[in-house]
Structure formats: structure tokens, C-alpha cells
Amino acid sequence: MTEKKKCCSSCCCQEESLGKQMTLAELPVGTTATIVKVMPKIRGRKKFADVGLVVGSELLMEAHAPLGSLIRVKVMETSMALHKDDAANFVIEQGTRDEK
Template sequence: MSKNDISSSLEDYLEAIAEIIERNGHAHTKDIADRLGVKMPSVTNALQALSARGLIHYQSHSPVELTTEGAQTAAVIRHRHTALKKFFSEILKLENKEADTTACKIEHVIGETVLSRFVALIDAISDREDCAPLREYLASTMPKICPDETEELISLDQLPKDKSAVVVKVAEGLRGLKKFADLGLVPGTLLQFEGRAPFGDLLRIKVMGSSLSLRAGDAQYIWVKLAD
């Protein structure tokens, strides 16, 4: 039976059973209910459904056991979860709980081809020597990106001299969006305002180690928040 033959909810149960057995050596109905935060009748219904699909051995008042097929399916589900959680925690720098929750939401819909490419990307960023600058950039930038809309944002042209900031959003009214994106002026980018030109409306900013000139009129469309 393919993992696609069971719902995302049943995948959660199967994953929980495998984790509990690995930790405790056995999995009882109450253990599963506690692990998933659900009521006992819900667990019973799910176990009956998994048993009917040949993924577990289930008898009332006895520990739940995975069948060979159930163990294989659970391993695939857990592999997806582990790989996605690693991406969210090590690459996107999310807190452990948020990384775990996000991985749980996505793992049920991601295909094996996409997953394998995620793993290749994670391994490359984590291990390749030529990715060291990228690792440093991610480590310094990702934790500063926050969707909290209550934070005060300022337009780039209002950023004080020598101050650093993170780009939060770029307004659609900015002409040549692709040009600015190619320069690195996209949400999440860390930049520094170096100052204004003596004459005219040009601003000097440093982005990823390079100094750029930007019209003040264009800078009004780029919203940033001060970096810590």
C-alpha cells in the first residue's frame, strides 16, 4: 500500500506510533492520545483504520505494533519530517518548535522529488566550503526577519547614515522591480545606508558587500526595519 492511500491525519498517527515505540519500546492507546493531544475515542477510530489497511496490529488493551509495511511507511513519513525540519531550523533559522510544526504541516503534501532536492540543497549549504559565505549570511539575516506588522517600518530614504536595516517589503509602485531584485534588494536582505551624494538625490547603500547608488525617489518604495 502506498503512503498516498492514507490521509494526513492517519500519517500523523502512524508517525506518532513509530516515535513512541522507538522511545518506549511499545505504544499504548493512551501514549498516542497524549502524544497527539486527542481524545481516546479518536485514537481508537484511527487505530482501527490503520489496522484495516494492514499498517498496524491492534487489539484493545494491548500495545500497538507496526506491521512491516507500516514500519516502512512510517519511516518514509519520518524522513520527510526530519528533512523539512532541518531545512526550517538550519537554513531558515526558525525556532525548534516552529520548525517542527511547519514541517508537520508540509510533510503530507510534498512529493519525493521535491523532498530529495530539499535534502540536496540542505546538504550543499551545510557542508560545501564555497557555501560558507552563504551560511554566514543566513545566520545573521534570517533571525532578523519577522512578520510582526506591529514593528515600525521606515522607507529606505529615511534610514539614518551608517545604520543597517533589513528589507521587509518592496512596494509594487517601484519601477524596474526585477532590476532591484537582481541587485539584492528583496525582502530579507541586510543592507547599510552609507550616505547621500553631495548633489542630487542619489543614496549610497551597501548590499552583500557591494556599494550601490539608488535614487531617493525609488528608495521611498523600499520598506526596512532597523537591524539589531
């Protein structure tokens, strides 16, 4: 557990130096976004990629689970549930191509 925390904090530090960027974990419910970067240290990178969580994918934050840290994201027409810890590894830009 401690190892993971260390990794997360180091990622965030890196991010801060790059300027304020939003991650999937912070996306408000009901808004859309596009993935612009996937953190290199993410666990299960391939698993996420296989369901369409890749750079350029458009997302819709559908809901937060009651209690706990699950979020529900619509990607490629499918609702996927994942943890906020993992979601924090996806850097996003709010809005989608269509909207712009």
C-alpha cells in the same frame, strides 16, 4: 512626472494606514536595516531584485551624495547608488538579524 508623484503619494497613504513604517530613503547614514517589504508599484522591480534588493536582504546606508538625491547603500557586500525616489519603495526595519 505628475503620474509618478500621484503613485508615490498613494503608496504613502497606504503606508500610513498600515502604521508608521520606515523606508530606505529615510535610513540615517551609518545605520543598518533589513528589507521587510517592496512596494508593488516600484519601477524596475526586477533590476533591483537582481542586485539583491529583495525582502530579507540586509543593508547598510553608506552615504548621501553631495547635492541631489542619490544615496549609497551596501547590499550583499556591494555598494550601489540609487535615487531616493526609488528607495522610498523599500520598507525597512532598522537593525539586522545578527544584531537582534
